[in-house]
Amino acid sequence: MAASSASFANTVRKPLPVSNLSSKLPIPSAFTTVSFRTNRRPSHVVFISASLDGKPTVLVAEKLGEAGLALLKEFANVDCSYNLSPEELNTKISLCDALIVRSGTKVNREVFESSGGRLKVVGRAGVGIDNVDLAAATEHGCLVVNAPTANTVAAAEHGIALLASMARNIAQSDASVKAGKWQRNKYVGVSLVGKTLAVMGFGKVGTEVARRAKGLGMHVIAHDPYAPADRARAVGVELVGFDEALATADFISLHMPLTPATSKILNDETFAKMKKGVRIVNVARGGVIDEEALVRALDAGIVAQAALDVFMVEPPPQDSKLVQHERVTVTPHLGASTMEAQEGVAIEIAEAVVGALKGELASTAVNAPMVPAEVLSELKPFVILAEKLGKLAVQLVAGGSGVKTVKVTYASSRGPDDLDTRVLRAMITKGLVEPISDVFVNLVNADFTAKQRGLRIAEERVILDGSPENPLEFIQVQIANVESKFASAISESGDVTVEGRVKDGVPHLTKVGSFEVDVSLEGSIILCRQVDQPGMIGTVGSILGSENVNVSFMSVGRIAPRKHAVMAIGVDDQPSNATLKKIGDVPAIEEFVFLKL
Ligand SMILES: NC(=O)C1=CN([C@@H]2O[C@H](COP(=O)(O)OP(=O)(O)OC[C@H]3O[C@@H](n4cnc5c(N)ncnc54)[C@H](O)[C@@H]3O)[C@@H](O)[C@H]2O)C=CC1
Numbered sequence: 001m002a003a004s005s006a007s008f009a010n011t012v013r014k015p016l017p018v019s020n021l022s023s024k025l026p027i028p029s030a031f032t033t034v035s036f037r038t039n040r041r042p043s044h045v046v047f048i049s050a051s052l053d054g055k056p057t058v059l060v061a062e063k064l065g066e067a068g069l070a071l072l073k074e075f076a077n078v079d080c081s082y083n084l085s086p087e088e089l090n091t092k093i094s095l096c097d098a099l100i101v102r103s104g105t106k107v108n109r110e111v112f113e114s115s116g117g118r119l120k121v122v123g124r125a126g127v128g129i130d131n132v133d134l135a136a137a138t139e140h141g142c143l144v145v146n147a148p149t150a151n152t153v154a155a156a157e158h159g160i161a162l163l164a165s166m167a168r169n170i171a172q173s174d175a176s177v178k179a180g181k182w183q184r185n186k187y188v189g190v191s192l193v194g195k196t197l198a199v200m201g202f203g204k205v206g207t208e209v210a211r212r213a214k215g216l217g218m219h220v221i222a223h224d225p226y227a228p229a230d231r232a233r234a235v236g237v238e239l240v241g242f243d244e245a246l247a248t249a250d251f252i253s254l255h256m257p258l259t260p261a262t263s264k265i266l267n268d269e270t271f272a273k274m275k276k277g278v279r280i281v282n283v284a285r286g287g288v289i290d291e292e293a294l295v296r297a298l299d300a301g302i303v304a305q306a307a308l309d310v311f312m313v314e315p316p317p318q319d320s321k322l323v324q325h326e327r328v329t330v331t332p333h334l335g336a337s338t339m340e341a342q343e344g345v346a347i348e349i350a351e352a353v354v355g356a357l358k359g360e361l362a363s364t365a366v367n368a369p370m371v372p373a374e375v376l377s378e379l380k381p382f383v384i385l386a387e388k389l390g391k392l393a394v395q396l397v398a399g400g401s402g403v404k405t406v407k408v409t410y411a412s413s414r415g416p417d418d419l420d421t422r423v424l425r426a427m428i429t430k431g432l433v434e435p436i437s438d439v440f441v442n443l444v445n446a447d448f449t450a451k452q453r454g455l456r457i458a459e460e461r462v463i464l465d466g467s468p469e470n471p472l473e474f475i476q477v478q479i480a481n482v483e484s485k486f487a488s489a490i491s492e493s494g495d496v497t498v499e500g501r502v503k504d505g506v507p508h509l510t511k512v513g514s515f516e517v518d519v520s521l522e523g524s525i526i527l528c529r530q531v532d533q534p535g536m537i538g539t540v541g542s543i544l545g546s547e548n549v550n551v552s553f554m555s556v557g558r559i560a561p562r563k564h565a566v567m568a569i570g571v572d573d574q575p576s577n578a579t580l581k582k583i584g585d586v587p588a589i590e591e592f593v594f595l596k597l
C-alpha cells in the first residue's frame, strides 16, 4: 500500500533548528496544555448509506414473521420477494442494502459480486449459515448475522418428535390406516426408555434434545470435540469420543453444523462402526450424511430406521430412494417451523439487521468478531478513537516504504483476557486504509483487507496499575519506516506516532510524536509546530476567526518554556488554502499540517 500525500496537500514545512529532526526530537520533559473545548460529542459511525428517500432497502427473500417485518418497516424500505430465481436475486440485489433469507436461498459469491458493493448485511433468519458463502461475504465487507437462539427449542422438539414417531412407526401406520388397512402386527415399535441416545453435536439444540431424552428415561451420551465438559456434566450427559458414540448408541441424533469437517461424517465407513439396528435422527443438515451410504446401511440392516428433516438437496428428488424407503420417516425441513420460533426468529433477525444498518456492532455476527453487546457498548468511544487515530496516523505519512508495519499499543489496567481488542484493531485498519484507497473497510473485512495489502499490525498490551473500571487508558498507533509531512509527529522510536484517550466519553488526541496535546477528535485538526512564545494561540485563532472558521478546541504541548511547542487546533470547517497559507506565514510557525477526521 503506497502512502499518498496528494490528498492532504495543505502542509507547510520549515526546517527545524536541529539536525535529523525526524528522530531526534526530545521527549517533552515538561509540558503545558491550554485547552478550550465545546461540548459537542463525536458523531456516530454510520455503517451504511441509504437509498434516495434516505432509508435503506431490505430484501426479504423468504417468509418472515410479521413482528420482524414490522420492525424492519420502521427503519427501512422492505421488499418481500419470495421464490426469486438466482438470476432475479442477482438482479435485485444491487438495489439492496440488506438481504434476509432462511435456508432456502443460496447466497453465493455471485450475489455479492452482483450487489456492486451496496449489500452490507445478510441476515440469516435461523441458525445454519451453510447456504451463505461466508468467504465471499467477508471479502466484500458484507456482515452476516444470524438468529442463533430463537429456534433452538423448536428444532429440539422436532428432533424428539421424529425420534418418538420413528420408534413407534407413526408416519407409516398413519398412511396405512388412511389407505384402509389395519396392520397392528406390522407396526410393532421399540421403546425409548433405557436405550442409549448419542447426541452428535452438543450445542444449543443438542443440549435441549439431551435434556428431553433424559426425561423420557433414555441414557444420553454426547460427542462434541468443542463442548465444555461442565455443560455436559450439568445436564447429566457423558461426553465420549466419536467411535465410542457410534459403537454404543441405540439411537443417534445429529446436531452439528454442516462444515467441511462434518460433511458426510456418516458414511459407509462410519455406518460399519455402528451397532446393528441403530436408529438415526437428523434435524441438522442433510449434508452430514452420505445419503447413498445411508440407503445401503438401511438395506444391509445396520440402520433399522431413520427420521430425516433435512436433505443434501432440498427439496429432494421425488424418486429419492432414501425418501421413499419404507423405514425412513421424512419431514420437509420443519425443525424451526413453529409459530413461536418463527415469530422469535423474525424479531431476532430484524433487530440484528436494523442494528447493523444503523452502524451498531452486531453481537450475532457470523463473519466478524462476536463481541457481547455489553462489551461493545463499553468499547464504543474507543472504537471511534481507534478509527480516528488510524486516520490521523496515515495522513501524517509523507513517503518512505509505504504503510506496511503498524504497531498498536493498548494501555489498560485490565488483564489481557478482559479486553477484546479485535474490534479496535479492525477500526484502526479502517482508519489506516480508507483515506488512501477506495476500499470500504469494516469489522468484517478489516483483517482480510490488511492481509491483502501486506499491512502488518502488531498489537502490544501495556498493563497499568489502577482501577480496571475504564477498559482502556490510551491507544497508541505507530507507523514504522515512513517519513512524515509533519516532522514533529515522528517520535523517539522513529515512527509516526499518535496517541489518544477517551475523556468523558469523547475521544481525544493526546500525543503527537513526542508532544503531548489535548484536542477532541471531531471536525478536523490543524497541527502546528512553533517556537513557544506568547500570543501564538491568539495569532492563529484570529486568522481562523477572520476567515469564519470555527475553532472547537485548542491545546499546546511544549518541550520546555520558550522552546518548541506543538499546537493542536480543532476546527469545525475546512479552512481555505489561503487561510492555511496565512497560518504557515506566521514567522514563529515552523511547520503545520491540516488533518481531516
Ligand atoms: N432442521 C432445522 O430446521 C434446524 C436445523 N438446525 C441445524 O442444527 C445445527 C445446530 O444448531 P445449534 O445447536 O443451534 O448450533 P450450535 O452452534 O449451538 O451447536 C453446534 C454444535 O456442534 C458442535 N460441532 C461442531 N463440529 C462438530 C463435530 N465435528 N462433531 C461433533 N460436534 C461438532 C459444536 O461444537 C457445537 O457445540 C445448526 O447448524 C443447523 O444446521 C438448527 C435449527 C433448526
Ligand SMILES: O=C(O)C(=O)COP(=O)(O)O
Binding pocket: 102, 103, 104, 125, 126, 127, 128, 129, 151, 333, 334, 335, 336, 337
Ligand atoms: O435455523 C436453521 O438452521 C434451520 O435449519 C431452519 O431453517 P429455516 O429457517 O426453517 O429454513
